[in-house]
Amino acid sequence: MIGREDEFNRWYDEIHLDEVLQISGFKSAQRFIVTEQQMQPSQSHSYLAIYELDDDDLEKTLQNLREASWLTMNNALDFATIDVSVVRALGETKFTSL
Template sequence: MNSKMLVFSNAVAGQDDAFNDWYDNTHLADVAEVPGVVRGERYEIVPSALGGGGEPAHRYLAVYELSGDPEDVAKAFGAKAATGEIKLSPTLDMSTLSVQIWRARDTGSSAD
């Protein structure tokens, strides 16, 4: 099953350097150790002249590739967070955090 966990986030005001240091050097590896997480990559918004909507709600995005049942991965992530194996940084703005798991659509085969 092909699925991705998308994590949209922001740093607490004035804490971008410390936030990125924690995310890049600690958190990304901690999440990658969750059973069912294959790997993760981070992105930052690119200011664009494409227009539409003004300032984006999030500056940072992490995309994690998952294997197996996404519900099992979510439970494993929650368990590691509950035990403190995954620690969150005070530089993470929890009020804007958005996490979703997306699954590839099965469009079937139309080959005749």
């Protein structure tokens, strides 16, 4: 929420990530912030969080998240602005040869 970014970031970094990683099936988590330098002038979001999930039973992992009513939420989080996508890699990570 506008004007509450510090509170949101503190909650996300100090509470939320650690709690989510306690849910069975979650392996890692990392946050990113959108930089000022962009290929497109307008960005719909300011932050990105990437969670690595256990592929063995993806539906069970997502169900575990849905059932985690014990997660500490913060009203600085605006659910109307959140997009959640579950993706799967289409191949191995490629690296530059330079």
